[in-house]
Amino acid sequence: MQRMLSALLAGLLLASGTAAGQASTRQVTGTVTEEGSNAPIASAQIQVRGTTTGGLSGEDGRFSIRVPGGEVVLVVRRLGYPPVEVTVGASQSSVSVVMRKDALKLDQVVITGQATGISRRNLPNSVTSVSADQVSRVSSPSVDQALQGKVAGAQISTSTGAPGGGNRVRIRGISSILGSAQPLYVVDGVIVSDVSIGNGTNKLTRAAGTVISAATQESPVNRISDLNPNDVESMEILKGSAAAAIYGSKASGGVIIITTKRGQAGKPQFNFRSGLGTSRLAYRNGQRKFQSLADATAAFGPRAVDFYDPNRVIDYEDVTYGHEPLNREASLSVSGGSADTRYFLSANGRNEEGIVRNTYAKKYGTRVNVDQRLSDRVELQVGTEVLRTLSDRGLFGNDNAGNSIAYTLTKIPSFLDLRQKADGSWPVNPFYNSNPLHTIDRVTNEEGVWRTISNARLTWDMFATNRQELRFVGYGGADVMAQHNEVFSPPELQYEPLDGLPGTTVVSDGNNTQANLNLNLVHVWRPFTRMSATTQLGTQYERRKLGVSRSSGQGLLGGLQVVTAGTVRDIDENRLLTEDFGIFGQTELLLNDRLFLTVGARADRSSNNGDVGKFYLFPKASASYRLPNLLPGAIDELKLRLAYGETGNQPLYGQKFTPLDLTNIGGLGAFRIGTGRGAADIRPERQRELEAGFDATILKNRGTIDITGFQRNISDLLITRTLPPTSGYASEVSNGAEMKVWGMEASLSAYPVQRPSYSWNTRVSWGMNRSEITKLPVPSFLLGTLQVGAVRIEKGKSATQLIGNDTLPQTPRALYPRGVLMGEGNPSWNGGWGNEIRLGRFSAFALLDRQQGGMLANGTWRHYDLGQNSRDFDAPGPKAGQKLGDYRRSTYLAVTSIYYQDASYTKLREVTLGYDVPSAVAQKLWSRAQSARIQLSGRNLYWWTKFRGGDPEAQNFGAGNVPDAIQRNRELAAYPASRSFWLNFNVEF
């Protein structure tokens, strides 16, 4: 391998010419201004083409640089503007450069290699870019939530309404049945963790048995939400394999590349933003009004006599979810520096409370980004951020112990008064294990995260001539995260003594450390003026280590929270280590600024594979062709593109092992054969994707339309096959199945009206996808059980088909032996539509987000029925004399679809109303202020859905053993969703 690399390098050197010799120089001065407004453009980078010399424009747009003698070409670059090239004659000493604002972002540079990028104008793949203002327009708890409705082909759902979020991102539908399906997140070149570590509330709820924690049942925060959305300069979503192939065997779920803000040369520029907000319960389930004592005793047993009062109707959703939080946020950033040293510093804080008392999410963070030119050839960029996240998300979700708050609400009749008494004591719930109001008051579920993400990037222009450049780009970084959880349920709570062990405490520590290092050589070759070839070779090394240890105590002596107070103690630890190494190479060829060709490949090795020494090769190739001025005025430019790429999906740590379970009995250690059979020969999934599409710039450059179709064939699909129990195992991991996923995406971005005093812009994004299992070497199998709904993995069928029980029409008490198809878990399509109108100093923005189709089991509703407590329980059922609620609760085990509902929705995702304070007014208030803005905004203000109760997005857990990669197809007692409102104030100085 080393010899190959040296040979390649030598080849590059032989093909190159002599670097330009030193010659006499001269001074050139000039100005950079914006087209139309003639405003000066500060911090524009001016570079003499073919050299590494250059400079920056000042605040007045002026610059002065030394250039070699003779005619030179200046390349002027500034973020938000297409680069401009100006020829400066041999005798010319001043020049004026006019740059045109790139409203449609056609000339934005999109990352296409580990160390290279290409102008969006030539991009051969569909890549969605989301800019800073789109990310932070409305205060959101996390960067992934801020993408909702803005990315064609991405399904982003919030699995809980709890403060601090918890999201699921699916790009281009399902890409795996078993492996990881979350996208890969890369922040300034560092692969960062999106791990979800459970909080340990399972010890209280027993939702998944007696283990301390079961993350799938605890709606944990996915840790990408630690990042501060206000630091984001841009986000690129690499959707397909062709674009994501540079990330090899980690990229099958797509890649989200986040670039943070960097300093601009000049005097310090401050930006202060603050906000106040609140939120309100968004949806009510309602509950039954008991018309008679007979109804009450039928539902709650003979003791209802002591509590029934026809005149008392307490709205428990009001009482429980009626907290009116005061949310606050503030951030301050400063950017500045000289031509050689630029910096960006920021600090932020956000304190969000929930609609349930004692729940909150707080975030604090600081970031330092420094760009330092070490010599005229070497530039170093470093960045580091320190993040602190704190939350208490209450006790929610599935429950087998009778203490989850939303679950318990389904079992409380409105005539029962559980509110705190005047003497401070709490009534005992006679009908259920807990008083949820008391639980809210006393249970704590605290989570604290410390996290540091640091990165460094060294660019060394090894040589540059008019024809050739050779550059070394090395970058890497580390993401170090420590999560600490404490769950405490004091002994006096009603449910606590039920197991004979009053009081429960859980302490968990999760530590995730990951680091990656990329070394790249980039060679640019311009044999002719109209041709350039960019070649790069690189390596990537990544290491990830995760350890989670937990301990719990029950039966707490003295009611103390410390685990050692427990008379029964339990401990648990899990470790994970993965090391990956990849080699990457590609060549990009641009001809006549019209034809763009790429070929490349990546070879990957991972310690998670069965054969740890084997490299798996993932090639890619793509082409695009521009047709400028196709139909001037109607279609100003058309680009056709075609891309093919392969990516992998690594097995997860441990899937190659068949474990012996560790346990003990009466103080003696014991081994049992584990329930899951591993695969010693396990290898990555291979996803081959072909993507074709076109981009059109239309209506005098006022709009763009992108349309993309894709088909991916995934082979060596990792499956956890449910085994017949007589194999001795419950499940087996294997490669071998194949799946096809195809779909389409479209996006439209337009500025139909663009005047200095008023404007309108509109963006539409839309995406759909379908899957089909094309090969299954094992018999079809169910994931989950028929009674509550399951997914059947079956050749020729969608990988997300939902199967449930139903009764045979001829013999109504008998069931279809293999169940019936209830519907499709995957939505038919997702789309978003955003509009912004600007009138003078006022602006208004609204974003609608729609999901069409998809199915979700409504567990909360089912539990209202089972508690004989649902709002329409007394309505007439299908049979004469039978109540509707009685019909449903006595039928759902035979007819599963009763509680499965269409999860279509349209949400008014974001609304803002903004006012730019005139600078004269701002300066009158504070002389240093340059600009100020006041904004009123809201998130999830309204929605239209037929889904009953709760939030159709809140897929808080998967049925039984349905892996998260396919879907979480059940909603049950999630923390309810809320509407949030913010008033923000922004000032630059």
Next chain:
Amino acid sequence: MRRLHGAALRRVAVMTVLGASAFAGACKEVTVPNYNSPNVDGLLNRPDAATINTTVLGLLVGARAVVGTYSQTLGIFGREMYNLDQADARFVLSWLVEPLTPGGFGVDIGWSATYRQVLTAQTILDVVDKVPDYSTLQKEGVKGFAKTFMALALMEQLRVRDTFGIVLQVDPTAAKLGPFVTKDEGYVRAAALLDEAKVHLNAAGTSFPFTLTTGFAGFNTPSNFLKVNRGLKARLEVDRGRWQDALTALGESFITTSTATAATLGIGVYHVYSTSSGDALNPMFDAAPRQLVAHPSFLQDVQRRADGTPDLRSGKVAISTTTLTSQGISSNQRLNLYASNVTPIALIRNEELVLLRAEANIALGNRSAAIQDLNFIRTVAGGLAPLPSDHSGNLVDELLYNRRYSLFGEYGHRWFDMRRYGRLATLPRFAPTHRIYPIVPLPSDECNQRTPEPKGCVQVSGI
């Protein structure tokens, strides 16, 4: 070809060396072990005495793992108890009201655990002869112990699936799954395993190579454990109605009526529990209660003692201050079988053996022998008056009464007894819509992947 500029050449050379060395360093492949548990590979390929001894203890864990499942589920089917879990209505709806279906809630009832146990036992048997640090005697001891527990797992599952039959062999690859055999063939195999185990135990010397839990006190040598093996054989023979074989096995078991004390009834082997991390708690201990309540018929049907007080065994149920209600059923009669959450649960004990002998003698027409054993149980366990030695009443009724109250809440004996004697229809129902199931279908994971589908892949509507 022109020469490169010197400085540029040097830079490139430096980078080449750096890049190549970085690459060479990274080329070392990394093998990451399983940090979280040992692997089955090690057991199969490099078995040693310590690992096998620990895996034998795994058989005790496996046998213990199904106790709660059998006692609760079959106990509900046999109307010994209800599970009125307020957070999950399926313990009522699925186990009392709806038909049992392969895809339904909780029809697994030990099926998966049984074959996990068979796989663990089979793996031990496959490698025990390769263990270098076992003596020949020790190998026999391990085999005798493993085969006894494999037989126990199969005979417990035979009760649940009855005429649907069971599978005898596990197939870890699932490529050639073991065939279903009839109930009779299942009993033949389980009996053969117990008899093979007897031969091994007789050749196993004076001690096992492994340490057993305190639940095996008095039964932790090969010769004493053989008495447990024979007790299980007696249970199996009674289950399949081979009465004389049952008496033969009982003769070699630990049965005793020499001392008329409650302690005598409790002689046997036990599953032990502890509160230490990684261990389990007694699944039938529910003092509050939060789930388990007795069926009201238990206290209603109890016989009276001479002084008018109820049968002492009625103390297995106590009245709680808490009333549980689920889907219309309410009860405050909690189970009072065990003193704490770490009280051991019998795997087999003398009280059952005496009842087995009584049952075999009834079937063989030895009424006086049967009455003698029944009276031992009546007086010692129940504090009831003995039956006259020439008692002419229906001894089967008397036997079933005593089995019901002596073995209440243990393994679902009641449901099985009522089926054996054709009396399921006499079990009480809470409402006309409630069902009594004679048999349990196979779980859908077993059904879906076998062609043709096994006989047990049907809906059981019950009676």
